[in-house]
Amino acid sequence: MSDSLLAGLNPPQRHAVTLEQGSALVLAGAGSGKTRVLTTRIAWLLQVKQVPAYRILAVTFTNKAAREMQTRIEGLIGQSCRGMWIGTFHGLCHRFLRQHWRDAGLAQNFAIIDMQDQLSAIKRLLKQHNIDSERYPLKQIQFFINQNKEQGLRPQQLPPAHDVYGKQLQQLYLAYQAQCEQEHTVDFAELLLRSYELLAAHAALREHYQQRFAHLLIDEFQDTNALQYRWLTLLSGSDNQIFAVGDDDQSIYGFRGAEIGNMRRLMQDYAIEQPIKLEQNYRSTGAILQAANAVIARNQQRLGKQLWTEAAEGAPLKLFQANNEQNEAEHVLEQVRALRQQALPYSEIAVLYRSNAQSRLLEHHLFQAGIPYRVYGGLRFFERQEIKHALAYLRLILDPDDDAAFLRVVNVPARGIGSRSVEQLQQFAQQQQSLWQSCSQLTGRVASKFLTFTLLIERLQEACQSLDFASQVEAVVKGSGLREFYGQEKEGRERLDNLDELVNAAALFSQTNPEWPLADFLAHAALEAGEHGAKPGEDAVQLMTVHAAKGLEFHSVFLVGLEESLFPHENALSEHSGLEEERRLLYVALTRARQQLFLSHAQARFLHGQMRYPLRSRFVDDIPANILQTIGVARSPIAPHMPHTAVDGWFIGQTVEHPVFGCGSIAQIERGQSVRIHVNFVQHGLKWLDLRFASITPRQINR
DNA sequence: CTCTAAGAGATTTTT
DNA sequence: TCTCTTAGAG
Numbered sequence: 001m002s003d004s005l006l007a008g009l010n011p012p013q014r015h016a017v018t019l020e021q022g023s024a025l026v027l028a029g030a031g032s033g034k035t036r037v038l039t040t041r042i043a044w045l046l047q048v049k050q051v052p053a054y055r056i057l058a059v060t061f062t063n064k065a066a067r068e069m070q071t072r073i074e075g076l077i078g079q080s081c082r083g084m085w086i087g088t089f090h091g092l093c094h095r096f097l098r099q100h101w102r103d104a105g106l107a108q109n110f111a112i113i114d115m116q117d118q119l120s121a122i123k124r125l126l127k128q129h130n131i132d133s134e135r136y137p138l139k140q141i142q143f144f145i146n147q148n149k150e151q152g153l154r155p156q157q158l159p160p161a162h163d164v165y166g167k168q169l170q171q172l173y174l175a176y177q178a179q180c181e182q183e184h185t186v187d188f189a190e191l192l193l194r195s196y197e198l199l200a201a202h203a204a205l206r207e208h209y210q211q212r213f214a215h216l217l218i219d220e221f222q223d224t225n226a227l228q229y230r231w232l233t234l235l236s237g238s239d240n241q242i243f244a245v246g247d248d249d250q251s252i253y254g255f256r257g258a259e260i261g262n263m264r265r266l267m268q269d270y271a272i273e274q275p276i277k278l279e280q281n282y283r284s285t286g287a288i289l290q291a292a293n294a295v296i297a298r299n300q301q302r303l304g305k306q307l308w309t310e311a312a313e314g315a316p317l318k319l320f321q322a323n324n325e326q327n328e329a330e331h332v333l334e335q336v337r338a339l340r341q342q343a344l345p346y347s348e349i350a351v352l353y354r355s356n357a358q359s360r361l362l363e364h365h366l367f368q369a370g371i372p373y374r375v376y377g378g379l380r381f382f383e384r385q386e387i388k389h390a391l392a393y394l395r396l397i398l399d400p401d402d403d404a405a406f407l408r409v410v411n412v413p414a415r416g417i418g419s420r421s422v423e424q425l426q427q428f429a430q431q432q433q434s435l436w437q438s439c440s441q442l443t444g445r446v447a448s449k450f451l452t453f454t455l456l457i458e459r460l461q462e463a464c465q466s467l468d469f470a471s472q473v474e475a476v477v478k479g480s481g482l483r484e485f486y487g488q489e490k491e492g493r494e495r496l497d498n499l500d501e502l503v504n505a506a507a508l509f510s511q512t513n514p515e516w517p518l519a520d521f522l523a524h525a526a527l528e529a530g531e532h533g534a535k536p537g538e539d540a541v542q543l544m545t546v547h548a549a550k551g552l553e554f555h556s557v558f559l560v561g562l563e564e565s566l567f568p569h570e571n572a573l574s575e576h577s578g579l580e581e582e583r584r585l586l587y588v589a590l591t592r593a594r595q596q597l598f599l600s601h602a603q604a605r606f607l608h609g610q611m612r613y614p615l616r617s618r619f620v621d622d623i624p625a626n627i628l629q630t631i632g633v634a635r636s637p638i639a640p641h642m643p644h645t646a647v648d649g650w651f652i653g654q655t656v657e658h659p660v661f662g663c664g665s666i667a668q669i670e671r672g673q674s675v676r677i678h679v680n681f682v683q684h685g686l687k688w689l690d691l692r693f694a695s696i697t698p699r700q701i702n703r
Numbered sequence: 704c705t706c707t708a709a710g711a712g713a714t715t716t717t718t
Numbered sequence: 719t720c721t722c723t724t725a726g727a728g
Binding site: 360 | 719720
């Protein structure tokens with residue numbers, strides 16, 4: 001039995017799968033069979049080591065990955081892995097909190113709110129406290145709250161702030177927490193923090209779970225944040241095994257709090273002497289791997305590994321230099337057609353870009369040419385307005401004190417309750433009680449308006465009691481007036497379809513999880529916003545950001561916009577180790593391709609309403625020339641000899657001095673009619689300087 | 704309450 | 719340039 005499990009594994013894979021005791025860090029390069037190792041290890045534990053399924057906990061970052069892992073394990077062992085805890089960090093914490101809601105200090109019917117909901121919650125908070133959202137941008141407050149939660153910090157635990165601004169932020173964090181308590185809502189970070197705190201505070205509970213989970217397996221370990229790491233260590237106790245799989249070179253979520261350092265920390269904390277390295281790549285050609293290796297080798301902070309393959313070198317990477325972004329899109333189109341000629345399905349072609357804004361032009365060209373395409377990104381199913389409205393009604397049925405849900409639909413469809421009336425109600429509630437409770441205490445003209453609404457909700461509540469799950473959703477969609485509302489709207493057709501789809505989703509959910517209450521469906525909707533990608537079976541060219549492409553692979557990959565300021569992105573240059581993350585991002589992009597890579601950059605690009613003349617990305621210079629073939633040069637080049645990252649001796653990152661603006665560093669160089677440089681001055685901020693007029697001097701670096 | 708117009712901001716985003 | 723948000727008029 002064990003033989004068939006291990007058949008076809010290479011030595012390091014086999015070593016990882018059959019590790020007897022102690023914790024391990026598996027450093028799994030792109031395309032090295034990471035998922036296979038993880039799933040085979042679990043199957044091996046179950047079958048060979050006879051570990052009961054309930055003693056295993058497997059964590060991933062996405063629902064998709066969790067599902068895939070589960071199916072693959074079940075395929076390996078030939079039966080269901082019931083009893084095993086397998087899911088995302090958030091999904092598992094949610095499960096834990098539903099079970100221990102009382103100990104966690106939560107309401108039994110707590111609702112999970114997504115980032116959108118969180119933002120509107122903060123918005124309400126600002127209004128209530130009369131705080132200028134110019135001075136305190138919503139996004140910034142949200143970032144502040146989430147960042148602290150992800151560090152495990154409650155408002156009370158923050159070091160005292162010295163300035164007014166910091167004090168205000170702390171106050172807002174505190175007020176936000178109070179609001180969530182009152183509304184029985186829990187945001188994403190809160191799921192983790194609550195679970196962590198409960199485990200930390202409740203010894204009996206902690207010991208119970210520590211004894212239960214003999215094996216903790218974590219996928220994409222490089223993406224864990226500080227709190228997730230602490231949660232894991234708490235759960236692992238002193239003698240449970242942690243089996244972490246990840247790739248430091250593919251850590252691209254630093255900006256969201258992922259801590260690449262958790263890999264080294266794990267090795268220290270769990271006495272792991274050497275990571276197990278999976279370096280044989282089964283995906284790409286030799287040329288593609290050479291390029292990827294060369295690029296990533298320039299990063300300093302690495303655990304170190306080098307991908308290799310038994311496959312042939314294959315075709316060289318093709319570099320196209322376009323004269324502008326239109327020309328670049330035309331080139332992609334041309335090449336896509338050529339690939340199609342060779343009978344390659346469209347779905348095996350991906351066009352990757354650094355930022356979403358770049359997709360529009362590509363879409364336009366593909367559309368014109370009648371080539372099917374699919375753009376990843378944008379709103380997902382459960383994030384759509386009409387779906388959120390329907391869910392808000394369901395939330396209210398479940399918990400009328402959910403103010404967020406109340407406010408969302410109190411006047412949708414319109415029932416004459418304007419902002420004036422709502423403000424009066426909020427005044428009355430005084431943050432002491434829920435809006436729902438206040439409704440019943442109101443008197444006068446305003447009261448009657450709200451009465452129609454509360455009666456509606458109560459009627460729906462009653463109607464739902466006798467109904468099965470999907471019928472409840474159906475009843476709400478109809479009874480709330482939402483269906484009629486969107487039926488009348490001009491462009492409401494798609495929304496109506498989506499509402500029908502919601503009913504289907506509910507039916508499917510109750511089928512798969514019989515006996516699970518409505519609250520779980522709502523949690524499911526929040527935690528799994530739905531797929532971004534193509535409908536299965538659809539043959540379309542795949543358009544997405546490099547981030548979205550992680551974990552995927554394609555026969556042919558186009559990587560467009562390889563220009564300074566776009567990739568690497570200009571904002572990244574000023575961030576701490578931003579350039580290294582950009583380089584990892586490139587590494588991810590390159591390793592998506594199995595057979596063929598097309599790289600391109602434009603000499604001129606219209607960006608933010610301005611024509612820009614970006615330089616070719618410095619990253620292109622990192623790719624060995626012998627595997628890089630230039631297949632096209634702009635027809636009417638603006639600059640005959642396209643420079644690299646330096647022009648006339650000036651280079652990006654260089655420190656310069658200006659007689660008026662003082663000292664600064666070069667953020668960007670452009671060559672159009674003349675050479676312009678973008679300098680970030682210490683005193684005066686970003687300024688464009690034309691070298692024909694500006695007199696700047698290089699400054700000796702003495703830091 | 705809904706519609707229009709003006710203004711700010713424009714990386715990446717698994718949950 | 720484009721898109722999303724908010725303010726003010728109708």
